Amino acid sequence: MDLKTLQALPKVELHCHLDGSLSLKAIRQLAKMAQIPVPESDQALAQLTQVQEPIANLGEYLEKFDFVAPLLQTKAALKLAAFDVLEQAAAENVQYIEIRFAPAFSLDQGLSLGETIAAVIDGLKQGEAAFGIHSNLLVCGMRQLDNAANIAAFKAAVPYLHQGLGGVDFAGNEADFPPADLKPAIAYARTQGLPLTLHAGECHCAHNIYESIHLGATRIGHGTALYEQPDLAAYIKAHHACLELCLTSNLQTKAVTNIADYPYDLIRQNQLQACINTDNRTVSNTTLTKEYALFQKYFQTSAATFLQFNLDGIAAAFCAPALKAQLTRQFKAAYQALS
Ligand SMILES: O=c1[nH]cnc2c1ncn2[C@H]1C[C@H](O)[C@@H](CO)O1
Numbered sequence: 001m002d003l004k005t006l007q008a009l010p011k012v013e014l015h016c017h018l019d020g021s022l023s024l025k026a027i028r029q030l031a032k033m034a035q036i037p038v039p040e041s042d043q044a045l046a047q048l049t050q051v052q053e054p055i056a057n058l059g060e061y062l063e064k065f066d067f068v069a070p071l072l073q074t075k076a077a078l079k080l081a082a083f084d085v086l087e088q089a090a091a092e093n094v095q096y097i098e099i100r101f102a103p104a105f106s107l108d109q110g111l112s113l114g115e116t117i118a119a120v121i122d123g124l125k126q127g128e129a130a131f132g133i134h135s136n137l138l139v140c141g142m143r144q145l146d147n148a149a150n151i152a153a154f155k156a157a158v159p160y161l162h163q164g165l166g167g168v169d170f171a172g173n174e175a176d177f178p179p180a181d182l183k184p185a186i187a188y189a190r191t192q193g194l195p196l197t198l199h200a201g202e203c204h205c206a207h208n209i210y211e212s213i214h215l216g217a218t219r220i221g222h223g224t225a226l227y228e229q230p231d232l233a234a235y236i237k238a239h240h241a242c243l244e245l246c247l248t249s250n251l252q253t254k255a256v257t258n259i260a261d262y263p264y265d266l267i268r269q270n271q272l273q274a275c276i277n278t279d280n281r282t283v284s285n286t287t288l289t290k291e292y293a294l295f296q297k298y299f300q301t302s303a304a305t306f307l308q309f310n311l312d313g314i315a316a317a318f319c320a321p322a323l324k325a326q327l328t329r330q331f332k333a334a335y336q337a338l339s
């Protein structure tokens with residue numbers, strides 16, 4: 001399929017960070033609102049916000065988020081950001097998307113955790129109305145913060161569950177903060193009935209995938225290190241966990257050093273539930289269409305397999321059963337019309 005056909009395919013996306021996915025246009029608008037100077041040329045701005053040269057690891061990748069953090073400190077900014085990402089997603093026929101962000105990074109100018117969450121949901125609702133897309137928010141705890149701060153973020157999320165919020169996640173420095181360190185906040189999320197996805201297996205730490213599922217995650221962000229411990233596939237399958245695949249990001253962070261190591265065959269042969277995602281449209285300089293094109297190029301992924309990835313994503317989504325049923329029907333019909 002050519003890029004235009006891939007772009008037109010209906011898609012779902014479960015793993016997309018708000019702060020890593022702002023268009024350059026939105027970054028300029030936000031910078032103006034915050035009265036923060038930005039370079040005039042898009043090329044220079046892209047250099048500040050995108051991975052352009054080879055980097056060593058996830059730590060260096062995360063440094064690329066520093067530039068946008070000061071731009072996301074008001075309700076208006078968070079709302080505009082959420083609207084911007086929905087606009088980009090709708091332009092490539094994403095029909096359902098979960099967008100995640102860390103409220104703890106938007107408190108510099110006095111917003112409360114709850115206000116940051118409400119503002120992002122506002123932007124998502126506005127985007128849904130404008131673009132006919134469905135969405136949910138995920139609140140990220142950050143691994144490098146203490147459990148009290150992460151519990152506070154999750155506590156602020158509780159009133160929004162099923163009201164624009166789908167669940168919670170942990171992002172950040174996985175190499176130094178394994179799942180065991182997050183136990184109190186994860187336990188809190190579970191007692192509150194917050195659906196849980198966890199970044200895991202992004203730092204050559206296959207054991208973190210096991211541990212995250214053991215702690216209650218029904219989805220795993222990345223899961224790349226599966227290739228280093230293939231027998232984990234049986235455990236993932238037995239627990240019906242869905243892998244949120246983010247190929248470009250994994251190549252950039254050296255979660256896999258080359259495409260040959262990527263556990264695609266393991267995932268397909270074991271019929272693991274999995275879906276395709278961008279992780280960060282801007283930081284990774286990608287789109288969901290580009291991710292589909294990469295899967296097609298490297299793994300000869302067919303339309304039928306793209307459909308299966310989407311059906312897996314819908315089944316694992318943190319949205320209402322009625323929306324899942326509707327999306328399932330629509331996706332089956334749309335992909336059938338292709339063949
Ligand atoms: O792929 C990732 N792994 C771990 N943390 C990540 C990844 N992408 C983004 N983040 C972090 C940086 C953001 O500031 C934060 C919330 O979106 O999540």
Ligand SMILES: [Zn+2]
Binds near residue numbers: 015171199221279
């Ligand atoms: Zn991520």
